[in-house]
Amino acid sequence: MACLVASNYLDIRIAVMLGAGIDAVGLPAGPFGAVKAELLTIFLLVTLVLGIGAGVTRFYMRRLIINTSRNVEYEFRNDLFGHLLRLPASFYDRFRTGDVMARATSDIEAIRMVLGPAIMYVANSLVLFPMAVWQMAVISMRLMLLCFVPMLLVIPVVYYFRSRINIRARLVQEANSDLSANVQENLSGMRVIKVYAREQTQAEAFDRLSQRYVKANMDLVRLQAVFFPALSLMIGGVVAMLLLGGGVMIIRGTLTLGAIITFFALLMTCIWPLAAFGWIMAQLERGAASMKRVNEIFEAAPEASDEPEAAAEDLAAGAPAIAPVMRGEIRLRDLTFRYPGSERPALAGIDLEIPAGGTLGLTGPVGCGKSTLAHLLMRRYDPPRGALFIDGRDILDWPIAALRRQIGIVDQEPFLFSDTIAANVAFGVAEQEAERLAPRIERVTRVAQLDDEVRGFPQGYETILGERGINLSGGQRQRSALARALARDPALLILDDALAAVDTHTEEAILRGLRELLGQRTTLIISHRISTVSLADRIVYLEAGRVAEQGTHEELLARRGKYWMLAQRQRLAEEIGRTA
C-alpha cells in the first residue's frame, strides 16, 4: 500500500518537474541566466531521483499484487482438486471430464484476473486519481474540467466494448470446442468413414464448422478492430482539447507552457488506469459468471467421509491400526438398487452370502447388473440401508477409506496412469510401505503373468505408459491392473471381467497363481467366461438384475439351464483348440 501511494505520488512529482524544467527555460533571459542553467541541472537530478524511486516502488507494487493473485490461484486450484478427489461417482456421471476441466482451467483463470490485475488497477486508480486530479486542479480548475472530465467517458466506452468482447470470445470458444468435438468423433469413427468412403462428406461437415469458427472469430475481430483505435481516438481527442484550451490560456497569459506540459503528462498517467476501469468492470462480470460455475463443483456434496483426513492417510499407509479389520464376509439382503436418475432397478431383490474366504462367481448377459455389485462394494454408489453387509456391518457404516483400503478391484476397463509401469503397479501402495512390499510386488507381477513381458521391454518397469496405457495391449493393461490390485494385499478381491482381453491359456496360469497367492481371501469374480467363474465355490447367474440361477458349477450344469447353455458354447473354443 505504501508502495502504491509512493509510486503514484512520485509519478505525479515527475510530471510537475517536467513543467518546472520547461518553465525554467522559459524564464526571461538576463541576470538570472546562470541561475536558470543551475535550476535545469537541479531539475535533472531531482527527476533522476524521483524516477528511481518511482521505478522501485512500482516494481514492488506489481510484484506484490500479482504474486498474491498467483498465490491465491494456487490455493484455490488445490482446494478445487482436493474437493474433486472427494466427490462421488454420481458427480462424475453428471459432469463430463471436459466440463470439469473447463471449470478448473479457464474459469479459475477468469477469477484470477479479477483477484490480481483487476485489484491492482482498482487500487492504483483509487490512489492515483485524487492525487492527479488535485494536482491538475491546482494548475487550473478550468482546464481540468475541460480535459479530465470528458476523459471519464473512456470508462463506459471500454466497458461497452469489453463486455461485448467477452461474450463474443465465449462464442469463439464454443465454436472451437464444437470443432474439437467433431475432430474427436471423426477420429474415433475413422473406420466407418473409410468403409463408407465418406472422407469427402465428413471433411465438408468439418469445413462448415471451420467456417463457423472463422465467422465467430471475425465477429470478435470486428469489435476488437474498432475498440483500440476508438480508445486512442478518445485519448487523442483529449490531447486536442488540451492544445486548444491550454493554447488559449497561454495566449491570454493565464498559464505557462510548463504548466501545460505537466498537465499533459498528468493526463497521460491517468489514461490507462481509466481504460482499465472499463476493462475491470467487464472482467468482474466474467469473473462472477466463472465463480458461479466453479461453485457448482464446490457445492456438490462429497462422499461421506466419516473420519479425519489424517486417519485416512494412516490407512492408506497401511498402518497396523486399520479399524475395523475386514474378514471379508459379505451378505446381501433383498438388495434393490437404482442408479440415480434411473427408474429401472439395476439390481432387484438379491439375496446372497459369501462367507469370509469364499469365492463367488458372477456371470450373466451384458447389462444384467454384474458390475453394479462391484460398484456398490466399493461404495461408489450407496445402496439402501440394511441391504448390504460386510462382516455383519452395514456397508454404510464402514469408514470409506478403511473399506477401500482392504478391497482390491480390477475394473472392466482398467484405467492406467501416465507414469512408469512400476509406479502403476505400486499405485495403491503407500510410499512408506513400498520398501517392505517390494518382494510382494515382484511376486504379484509374476502372478499376473506380467513380469516376463515387462522385463522384455527396453526400459523394463521404468517404461513410461502413454495416455491411459496406450502403448500396452489390452491384455497387458488388464494384467497391470491386476498386479496393481494384488499389490495392496486386499482382504477382498473383485475381478470385474478383468481378464477378458487375456487369452485363456494365460488366464489359466493367472488363476492358478491367484489361488495360491490369495489363500483364504474373499474373492468376487465377475466374468463372461465359464472357465473363469467355474473356479468359484458358488456361482450366480444374473439376468436383468435378478438371480436367475445359482449353485456350484456342477449343480448349475446339471440344471441344464442358462448357465449350462453358456458353458456348452464356451467349451467349444477349447475343443477346437485341442482338435488342431
Added chain:
Amino acid sequence: MSKLKQALAPDEALAYRRRIDTRLLGRLWEFVRPYQRIVGFTVLLSLAANALRVLQPLVGMYIIDHQISEGDVNGLILMVLLFIGLLLLASACDVAFTWFISWVGQRAMDTMRRRLIRHIFAQDTVFFDRNPVGRLITRLTSDVETLNELFASGLVAVMGELLIIIGVIALMLTQSAKLTGVVLLSAPFILAVAIFFRRHSRKWYLETRRALATMNAYLQENVAGMRTVQAFNRQRRNHRQFASLNNEYRVANLHTIFAFALFFPAMSFISSMAVAAVIWVGGRDMIAGRGAAAGLSFGQLFFFVQCVHMLFAPVRSLSEKYNLLQAAMASSERIFKLFDQRPTIDAPREPAPIRPLTDAIRFEDVRFAYVPDEPVLKGISFEIRRGQSVAVVGATGAGKTTLINLLTRFYDVTSGRITYDGVDLRRFDPRALRRQFAVVLQEVFLFSGTIADNLRLANPELTEEEMWEVLRQVRAEDFVASLAGGLHAEVSERGGTFSTGQKQLLAFARALASDPQLLILDEATANIDTETEQRIQEAIGTVLAGRTALVIAHRLSTIQRADRILVMHHGQIHEAGTHAELLAIDGLYRRLYELQYRHEAVADGGDPAAPAAAEQLTNESQAL
C-alpha cells in the same frame, strides 16, 4: 516425479528448441499466398496509420511555435481541427488494418485446417495406431490457433512498429541532430533491458507453458480416472502430487511476473530519463542562446518529449511478441511434421478403374502379420463368386476379422494377393474400392446428428420414404417411429442413447440404404434380448438376400444362410463347404455345430438335421 512429468506432457519437452526457421516460414507463406494482394494492402494501411501517427507530434510542435507563440486563436482552432482530422484518419486506417489482417489470417488458417483434416483422412490404419486422438486434436486446434495469433497480432504489426521507430528517428533528425543523439543515448539501456527481459522471460515463459500443460494433463487424467484414484485411496497422495505440479506452475509464473515487474518500470524510468535529458540539454542550449542559433524552439522541445513516448511503445510490444513468435515456430514445426507423413496404403498413380463385380473376389495364398514374425494369416485361399455368400466361422483369434481388414484395405497383404475380377486390390484407389462394399462392423459407430443423417451416410439423396422402407426391411421401423422426431431424432455422441440391439438394427439399415452389391458383415456377439435377437436374425436375412457377401458369423441362422462356410483355425482354413457337406465330414464344423448351435436349431425348429444332433448331444452331455 520427473518421469511422471515426462509421461504427462511428452510434446512440451520437444518444443521450442528452434529459432526462427526460414524454411518453415516459407511453407507457412504458401497458405497466405492466395491473399498476397490483401496482405500488400494491409502493409500499406499499416504504413499509412503509422505515418499519420508520427505526424502528430509535428503538428503539436507547429501549434506551440506558431499559433500559441503568436497568439492566433483562430489559427489555433484550425490547427486543432487538423490534428483531430489526422487522428480520425489514423484510427480509420487502424480499424481497416486489423480487420483485413484478421480476415486473411482466418482464411489462411481455415485452409490449413481443411487441408490437415483431409490429410488425416487420407492416412492408413497404421497412422491411427501410432497417433493418439488427443495429439491430432491439438494439432488441428490449438497449434493452428497459435499460428493465427502470430499472423494476426504478429508479423505485419511488427513491421509497422519497426516503421514507427525508423520514422520517428528520421523526423527527429530533421529537427535537431544533437537532441536526436541525446534521445538515442537511451538505446543501449533499452537494448540491455530488453535483452535481459527476453532471456529471462523466454525461459520462464516456456517453463510456464510446460508446467501448465503438465498440470492440466495430470488434472484431466485424475478426473477421468477418479474411480480408480478413489478405489486405491490415493486422494492424499495425488493431492500432494497435484499441489507440487500446481506449485511449479505458480513458481514459473512468479518468475515471469518478476521479469515483467522489472521490465515495465525500468522502461518507464529510462523514458523519464530520456525526457529529462532532452529538456536539460535543449534547455541549456536555449538559455545559453545557442538554441536560438540552432533554431531550437519550445515547440521542438515539446516535440522531442513526445517522440520519446512514441519510441518506447513499440520497443515494449516487440519484446513481448518475441515469445509469441517462438511458440508459433514450435507449432508450425509440429503441424508440418504431420503434413509430411505419407500413408503407405494409397491410390496408385494410375488406379485401375473399378466396375461392379462380374466374376469373383479371390484370396490367393494370402499371408499377413500385424507385427513382424507374428503371422495372423498363414496362406489363405478362397473365392467369393458373384451372388454367393461366404460365412467364416472359428474361434476368437483365428484371423477372421483380419480378412475384413485386408479386403477393405485397412491393411495390405504381407504376401500373396487378393483380386477383384482378376485385378489385384492394390491397383485400385482404396476409396473407390470401398465404395463397392457395405460394411457392418461388430461395434456399431453412429455419428452424432439425426438418424436420417446416419442412414444417408452412403447415399445423401435418399428420400424419407426410401428410408422408412429400409427401416421396415430391417424391422426397425416401429422403434424409430416411437422416437420423438422419428427419422430426425438426435443421435448423441456415438449413439449413446440407443441399446446395443437398436444400434445394430440401425447399422443394418445403414448398410441396406447404400444398396451395396457387396456386403461385409462382422456379426456382433453381444448378448441381446430375445425379441431384438429375433429381429436381428430377420434383418440379416434381408440384408444378405441375393448379395455377394463375406460374413463373419456367430449365429447358426446366419451360417446356414451362407452358400459356403469356411472354418478358420489359427490363421488357416481348416474346412470349407456347404452346411450339409461339412456336417457330413465329421470334422471341426460338425463338433462346432453340435456344441454351440444345437439349442439354437432347436429354438428355430427349422433345421432338418437338428433333432438328431440334439438327441446325440443330450446323450453326450449326460455322459459328462
